[in-house]
Amino acid sequence: MVTTTADPWPLPRVVVAAPASGHGKTTIATGLLAALRRRGLTVSPHKVGPDYIDPGYHALAAGRPGRNLDPFLVGVERIAGLLRHGASVPTPADIAVVEGVMGLHDGAVGRRDYASTAHVARLIGAPVLLVLDTTAQGRSAAALTLGMAAFDPAVRIGGVILNRVGSPRHETLLRDALAEVGVPVLGAVTRAAEVAAPARHLGLVPVAERAPESLAIVTALAELVEATVDLDAVLDLARTAAPLTTPAWDPVAAVGGPAGAERPVVALAGGPAFTFSYAETAELLTAAGADVRTVDPLRDPALPAGTRAVVIGGGFPEAYAQALAGNTTLRAELADFDGPVVAECAGLLYLGRSLDDVPMCGRLDLTARMTGRLTLGYREAVAVSDSPVARAGEPVRGHEFHRTTTDPGHGDRPAWRWDDARHGFVSGRVHASYLHTHWAGHPDAARRLVEACR
Template sequence: MSNEAWPLPRVVIAAPASGHGKTTVATGLLAALRRRGLTVSPHKVGPDYIDPGYHALAAGRPGRNLDPFLVGADRIAPLLRHGAAVPTPADIAVVEGVMGLHDGAVGRGGYASTAHVARLIDAPVLLVLDTTAQGRSAAALTLGMAAFDLSVRIGGVILNRVGSPRHELLLRDALAEVGVPVLGAVTRAAEVAAPARHLGLIPVAERAPESLAIVTALAELVEATVDLDAVLDLARTAPPLTAPEWDPVAAVGGPTGTARPTVAVAGGPAFTFSYAETAELLTAAGADVVTVDPLRDPALPAGTRAVVIGGGFPEAYAEALADNITLRAELAAFDGPLVAECAGLLYLGRSLDDAPMCGRLDLTARMSGRLTLGYREAVAVTDSPVARAGELVRGHEFHRTATDPGHGDRPAWRWDGTEHGFVAGRVHASYLHTHWAGHPGAARRLVEACR
């Protein structure tokens, strides 16, 4: 199937802006379709790690990101196809958008927006509208969203936060005037909310029982308020996917040797930010990937040759991380390649909000009142286990912490004229989140460094 046209039904869940209810609808739709017996492939536009966790819980398979800025526009359709094919071929793909439909990378004319991704995967859009304090203007808004880019096809609307039956009738009549079908209507009283904090929703891994209850409630909400048959019919209007399936083995050029080094990847409630393709690429490069939970595991898995510590919320677990003294000591002395992003950077420092961390890097970290958020085009300053000096990498920042100092004597990256991060021996640590499908050489380089 990987090189033949695949008539994969697919739909993009979008909105005019953040906060209209995309995640509610997308997660509930994934769960409701799965309850119908369909195999559903979940996807998220943009770099966000948290929404895909809810998608994965709803769909029963990994939530995957589609971000043209991080991986390149030419990889989007192949990555969609890969995600929909693994571990088994899906009956439908549901793609949740990011921000507003036409909002993308700043200053790039909609590049990496939901509309951009909808074009790249040739999928119809289902628009979620927060109808609070709106009447017929909802139809004008929908028409404007559609007319702004005629190459993006809005196939229907789901009304959210509808105030009353009369309000719903007014909205349906107005949208009928502009020829856009209403495929569902959710009242304000029926809303289901997931808990949030300083960087958005609380990740699924931190509240597994409660998250499962929320996903179940969202499935029931969508089943009661959305015309699932109409959504399926809309998804089936997408033409066959002709792009070849992304192949992690081809991306890294195959295994780097016959021996398979063990690479430990941090997981658990404190380190939930990881793209599914990271482990796939490491495996394709010849590694055995295992998970280590710094909150609970007293030591690295036996035979570990390299460690990857991604993002998450160590600030919410600083005391518990500090209490795991044996693992902190092992990481402080670990002599293999060690790659850390954002939360991993904080964990490798001396302290986080005065709680002792690993002490591998000579830095302290604190929560700050400032949100640092955005895409970055970074150049590697120093050779490291994941990049060669001079290599250009695209990534993103997403944190409310700061380190002192902000970078080491041997910085990891430079962007916007400023140096960032730390390279110390075989350690590479910074705030920059990267998607290795966009630079798969990182996985190959790391596995080679194990040898």
């Protein structure tokens, strides 16, 4: 079905949630995406929150970009439009599957359920499929489900998938208990059948780092869901969602269209070491008039011909430090590059002098090292200095997620201020910090960067 941005769209959709992290949301969501695709359906994958890694597995399963729905980063008013946009390109989807974050009702710290899975489910009008880790649980699983549903009556739990079921007798006990509270069981996965992806210090290992192995995992997840989940019942649940009436988010409208006829080349870092990038970043840059091209700092000896600006997002440079150091020609080019450079987290580390004593680009006078401490959370920042992506005094919302630290922690011209402290670096035309941002929430960043190229 092809729709315009203004027509109501009866997009079937379902949110995969859980009472807490670790219940198996990613396993079930990824398996659902792959299994539905194997049925011949066009499936649109989405993730609540700022996470970059789960959407990589979603993309591999669905065959189209995994996209994030995060009210904190982009604003409540954009969530339904971003869902519709993601489900519309490159072709309209038959169903959208949205994986939640943490527990169903867990929101940003100190903000009740703001930016929680429940919040997003309400914003997009989607029923919830609750994944329950049933280890060491019997009838209490029904009480837990009933409590999750009653806690916010505006969130509709339409079914449950039992995970880590111990035996056929255990499954029967659970099904009988849930029947007592009127919640249908749409699937049951035994402990022996569980499939897991390898983990690292910041979560799962990204798909791009283990392409053949990741494909095998996704195939196994599809087979697991096909064998244990009633896909017809899931589709029926997804079809109960009301039509989407919000127009699709439009990157061209967000940036006001191209600023001129020239299309400057903007290099966007990719490859296994730099996997953290939202799909909307490239879309906004393109809409603002850029010719976006990918550069892999692990393998490409030079920036794309004619590059006028560089964007280096997050990832795992610490896992590839020696290989990054070995690409001396690209490091030297970036050290001398005179166009605008925007770097977030991994990009910040790559631009420094060294990472755990391994040489990096040396564009910024800082050293970086791994620590045992995880820095994680949403940030409300204010730009301290004018830069290629922000004007001094401009408020921006972002997210930190790292186990590294830099010395110094900020430059003479910091990039941001939050919590009464300065963060990051603005040096010449370079803007670098630990803050991950979603440019759909402040699209002027894309327009400002492209204008800086000219």
